[in-house]
Amino acid sequence: MSFCDRVYTIVAKIPKRKVATYGQIARLSGNAKAARAVGMCMRTNPFAPQVPCHRVVGSDGSLVGFSGGEGVSTKKSMLLKEGVRFTKDKVDIVRSQWNTGVS
C-alpha cells in the first residue's frame, strides 16, 4: 500500500459532475503538501478507467496535467460530458468542486 494507492482510491471516489484539486486529494491522502506526488501518481495511473484522473484539476480549477489525447482539451471535453460546468478554460470550481463531506 503506497501513497499513490490512497490517491487512486480517493480519486475513484470523486462523484460524477464534480472535480477535485490536487491539493485537496493530497490533503485527503494524508499529505497536504503532496500535491505534486499526487500528479505523478496520476501520470502512473495503473487504474486508468477506474481512476478518473480527468476529474482532478488545479487548485483554481485550471486544467493542468493530463498527457492523453489532446491534453487539457480532451480533459475539458470529458469533464463537459460529465456535466461539469466550465468557465472559459477552467472548471467552475465554485460550483463543481468535490465536496468531501466536510461542511
Place this chain on the structure above:
DNA sequence: AAACTGACTTCTC
C-alpha cells in the same frame, strides 16, 4: 543510496 524530475501550491514582485 543519491540525485533529478514532475499532471502542484503559494508567496512575493
Place this chain on the structure above:
DNA sequence: GGAGAAGCCAGTT
C-alpha cells in the same frame, strides 16, 4: 492581474 521563485512529496534513473 501577470510573471517569477521557493517549498514539499513520491517516483524514476
